[in-house]
Amino acid sequence: MGNDRFPVTRLSAIVAASSANQEERTRAFEALVSAYWMPVYKYVRIKWNKPSEDARDLTQGFFAEAIEKNFFARFDPSKAKFRTFLRTCLDGFVANENKAASRIKRGGDATILSLDFDGAEEQLRIAAPPAAGAIDEYFEKEWARRVFSLALEGFRAQMLGAGKETHLQLFERYVLDAEDDAPKTSYKALAAEFDLSTTNVTNYLALARREFRRIVLEKLRELTATDEEFRREARALLGVDPQ
Amino acid sequence: MRWLSDNAVERLREEADLPDLGGSKYLVLHKLGSGGMGTVYLAQDVDLGRKVAVKVMNVADSAGALASRMMREARIVALLEHPSIVPIHDVGALDDGRVFYAMKLVQGKRLDQSAGGAASLYDMLRIFQKVCEAVAFAHTRGVIHRDLKPENIMVGPFGEVLVMDWGVAKVLSAGRAEAALTSGDASAELSAIEDADLIETLPLAAGSPGDTSGGTIIGTPAYMPPEQARGQTELLDERSDVYALGAILYFLLTGRPPYESGRDAGEQAGSRRPVRPRQTDPKIPRAIEAICLKAMSESCEDRYASAAGMAADVVRFLDGDPVSAYRENIFEKAGRWLRKNRFLVLLILAYLIMRLIVFFSVGR
Numbered sequence: 001m002g003n004d005r006f007p008v009t010r011l012s013a014i015v016a017a018s019s020a021n022q023e024e025r026t027r028a029f030e031a032l033v034s035a036y037w038m039p040v041y042k043y044v045r046i047k048w049n050k051p052s053e054d055a056r057d058l059t060q061g062f063f064a065e066a067i068e069k070n071f072f073a074r075f076d077p078s079k080a081k082f083r084t085f086l087r088t089c090l091d092g093f094v095a096n097e098n099k100a101a102s103r104i105k106r107g108g109d110a111t112i113l114s115l116d117f118d119g120a121e122e123q124l125r126i127a128a129p130p131a132a133g134a135i136d137e138y139f140e141k142e143w144a145r146r147v148f149s150l151a152l153e154g155f156r157a158q159m160l161g162a163g164k165e166t167h168l169q170l171f172e173r174y175v176l177d178a179e180d181d182a183p184k185t186s187y188k189a190l191a192a193e194f195d196l197s198t199t200n201v202t203n204y205l206a207l208a209r210r211e212f213r214r215i216v217l218e219k220l221r222e223l224t225a226t227d228e229e230f231r232r233e234a235r236a237l238l239g240v241d242p243q
Numbered sequence: 244m245r246w247l248s249d250n251a252v253e254r255l256r257e258e259a260d261l262p263d264l265g266g267s268k269y270l271v272l273h274k275l276g277s278g279g280m281g282t283v284y285l286a287q288d289v290d291l292g293r294k295v296a297v298k299v300m301n302v303a304d305s306a307g308a309l310a311s312r313m314m315r316e317a318r319i320v321a322l323l324e325h326p327s328i329v330p331i332h333d334v335g336a337l338d339d340g341r342v343f344y345a346m347k348l349v350q351g352k353r354l355d356q357s358a359g360g361a362a363s364l365y366d367m368l369r370i371f372q373k374v375c376e377a378v379a380f381a382h383t384r385g386v387i388h389r390d391l392k393p394e395n396i397m398v399g400p401f402g403e404v405l406v407m408d409w410g411v412a413k414v415l416s417a418g419r420a421e422a423a424l425t426s427g428d429a430s431a432e433l434s435a436i437e438d439a440d441l442i443e444t445l446p447l448a449a450g451s452p453g454d455t456s457g458g459t460i461i462g463t464p465a466y467m468p469p470e471q472a473r474g475q476t477e478l479l480d481e482r483s484d485v486y487a488l489g490a491i492l493y494f495l496l497t498g499r500p501p502y503e504s505g506r507d508a509g510e511q512a513g514s515r516r517p518v519r520p521r522q523t524d525p526k527i528p529r530a531i532e533a534i535c536l537k538a539m540s541e542s543c544e545d546r547y548a549s550a551a552g553m554a555a556d557v558v559r560f561l562d563g564d565p566v567s568a569y570r571e572n573i574f575e576k577a578g579r580w581l582r583k584n585r586f587l588v589l590l591i592l593a594y595l596i597m598r599l600i601v602f603f604s605v606g607r
Contacts, residue, residue, distance in 0.1 A: 213259040
């Protein structure tokens with residue numbers, strides 16, 4: 001038994017982004033882009049008040065430049081959170097692009113990943129816009145949403161791969177399918193719905209919960225540079241002090 | 244990829260945050276609430292097929308001071324077998340290093356949530372009497388609570404009362420407590436607890452005036468006695484709990500704690516008297532106000548010597564008898580006597596009226 005509440009099983013993508021190994025670097029950038037493109041896109045749309053087309057180009061351009069110039073390698077975890085660093089870089093990038101008015105050439109041509117901008121637009125349409133002056137909180141919230149989305153995707157793949165489809169369905173039914181203001185479905189109701197005993201529902205959910213938690217923490221580990229930052233983020237995201 | 248609403252993110256966050264009790268016989272169902280030291284979850288005891296409440300320490304330091312304090316709380320509560328003190332079933336540590344204990348699941352409302360509303364003064368005082376009796380029982384075992392407040396008292400649907408959260412309780416004297424117990428190994432157990440009482444700090448719960456503070460001042464400013472507010476922990480004894488009981492009674496009478504704001508409350512408790520309850524509500528009986536203010540006397544000497552003494556005064560008030568805390572004038576004595584004997588008085592009055600009617604009827 002140790003004092004470490006969190007498993008450290010996955011290499012930090014931030015660290016790997018400055019690796020000498022090209023393949024490792026590429027994988028790291030993919031992980032970072034995957035986690036950050038959506039918050040970045042929404043941030044550019046809202047903070048910089050950019051139309052959708054411009055925000056798409058700027059998002060692509062920003063990540064293209066990050067890869068090309070490898071500026072994630074400049075991140076110093078002792079000074080700030082990676083998110084804060086990334087946002088500072090992003091603001092600088094957009095400001096420069098505005099001045100140079102050259103964004104179409106630099107961003108528009110640089111399609112580094114297939115990003116679902118239409119999906120992001122749909123989310124912007126559905127969700128309430130952030131309050132004036134709350135853009136920092138908005139970016140944090142969108143980042144958390146993205147981390148949980150990615151973790152959920154990984155969790156689905158993991159459970160289906162392990163033949164635990166019922167666990168997955170139970171978890172999603174219990175956690176995600178309820179109406180926003182409605183209480184969670186009772187274990188008894190779930191047992192009737194899935195033709196299981198209440199004890200099995202309890203056990204299946206316990207296992208699913210454990211697996212989901214493991215994947216969330218793995219994702220966080222991947223998106224932080226140091227153990228200290230990882231713990232800080234885990235504390236912020238999960239609400240419990242790991243120290 | 245499915246879009247997650249704010250609510251869905253919050254639910255996922257809650258699920259990921261639930262502790263993994265995989266190595267134990269408990270399966271966590273959902274979170275019930277959290278405090279400065281730990282978070283309480285509803286859990287299923289797989290072996291016995293019953294629901295329990297599991298309190299898990301917020302931080303992982305199984306070898307550290309916080310874990311010691313939690314283990315100590317569990318041991319203290321285990322010593323206090325009383326219907327109004329929640330029994331602990333089990334203590335253990337999670338794989339991640341956090342200590343937990345399982346206790347009886349208490350269903351009901353916290354006193355601060357259940358007070359007021361339709362409850363009469365009589366009902367509230369009956370509840371308060373049970374609180375005093377539970378605390379008095381702990382005192383006979385040499386244990387003082389040190390953080391009594393309405394938030395730490397649960398009231399069940401059948402009027403049962405439970406005093407919770409003994410996390411900062413203090414064992415006054417192992418020898419004294421041992422004398423009150425019958426088990427053979429009580430001495431070693433109590434000595435261990437008493438030694439552990441040297442740990443005086445707790446992690447802070449963020450926020451409200453009701454939160455238990457950490458650092459050298461232990462307890463909740465809005466309800467703590469002056470000596471506790473001044474950090475003079477060596478002066479704390481049963482009368483410190485009596486002060487907090489007085490503050491709880493104050494809350495029941497007026498609907499608010501004696502000192503309002505969080506940080507100022509400690510300073511206020513350390514330096515001045517609260518507003519008299521009757522200034523808030525003149526209908527509050529003078530005798531019960533006197534009980535409240537006597538318990539909240541700045542000097543320990545002026546308070547009730549024990550929670551049992553305070554409970555006895557509350558019972559006397561409920562029974563319509565004179566209370567030790569208040570000297571009545573002749574009119575108040577007469578009024579109380581009339582209220583206590585109202586049926587006898589009514590019968591005598593009815594008899595006299597009948598005699599008068601008969602007298603005048605015969606006279607004609």
